[in-house]
Amino acid sequence: MSDRDVVGVLPGLGPAGAISLLLPLTFRLDITGALIMLAGIYYGAMYGGSTTAILVNIPGETASVMTCLDGYQMARQGRAGPALGMAAFGSLIAGTISVCGLIFLAPTLAEGALKFGPPEYFTLMIMSLSLVTYLTRGSMIKGFMMVCLGLLLGVIGNDPVTAKLRFVYNITALRSGLGLVPVLMGLFGVSEVLSSVGSGKIERS
Numbered sequence: 001m002s003d004r005d006v007v008g009v010l011p012g013l014g015p016a017g018a019i020s021l022l023l024p025l026t027f028r029l030d031i032t033g034a035l036i037m038l039a040g041i042y043y044g045a046m047y048g049g050s051t052t053a054i055l056v057n058i059p060g061e062t063a064s065v066m067t068c069l070d071g072y073q074m075a076r077q078g079r080a081g082p083a084l085g086m087a088a089f090g091s092l093i094a095g096t097i098s099v100c101g102l103i104f105l106a107p108t109l110a111e112g113a114l115k116f117g118p119p120e121y122f123t124l125m126i127m128s129l130s131l132v133t134y135l136t137r138g139s140m141i142k143g144f145m146m147v148c149l150g151l152l153l154g155v156i157g158n159d160p161v162t163a164k165l166r167f168v169y170n171i172t173a174l175r176s177g178l179g180l181v182p183v184l185m186g187l188f189g190v191s192e193v194l195s196s197v198g199s200g201k202i203e204r205s
Helices: 002-010 016-025 031-056 060-074 080-114 118-135 142-154 180-199
Strands: none
Touching: 016 031, 031 060, 031 080, 060 080, 118 142
């Protein structure tokens, strides 16, 4: 495992944090070398997060959440090696295609992003919420309740329009809202530890 993969394995750091920490190292490099270095850090960290997601069902960063669903099940069946291999090949192929697509579509995407305003953002949020309730397996009521819970958790913190604090209860850490990484680590990591303790995989002290 390379240093770039270790960044993805560490919970909460992720590719963006690694690039932010190592950005000063590129100041003395030329533009091509700096971009190659940052791209290598980003891709290595993105793949590294799948290691803990497959082996222990704890995503190293947010992009590895979906890897937990199938990768960990393969690891429980004794197929951790093929799961890690498929994650590596999938990351390589998808990353190469996305970079090639970005080279040709970057100007068009930039123009479209600049045209996004409040109506487009509102429509996009309504569509995403509708898809969540539509794609929910099982009870529609449970899916609707999860959407409402997500909206309630999303309003915690500083209001970007009025700058008022909402549902912080004098807790300084909540002023910037709930972090996505701690929430995901709690959902996947804590539940996996409790499940292991309940099934006897981890001995109680």
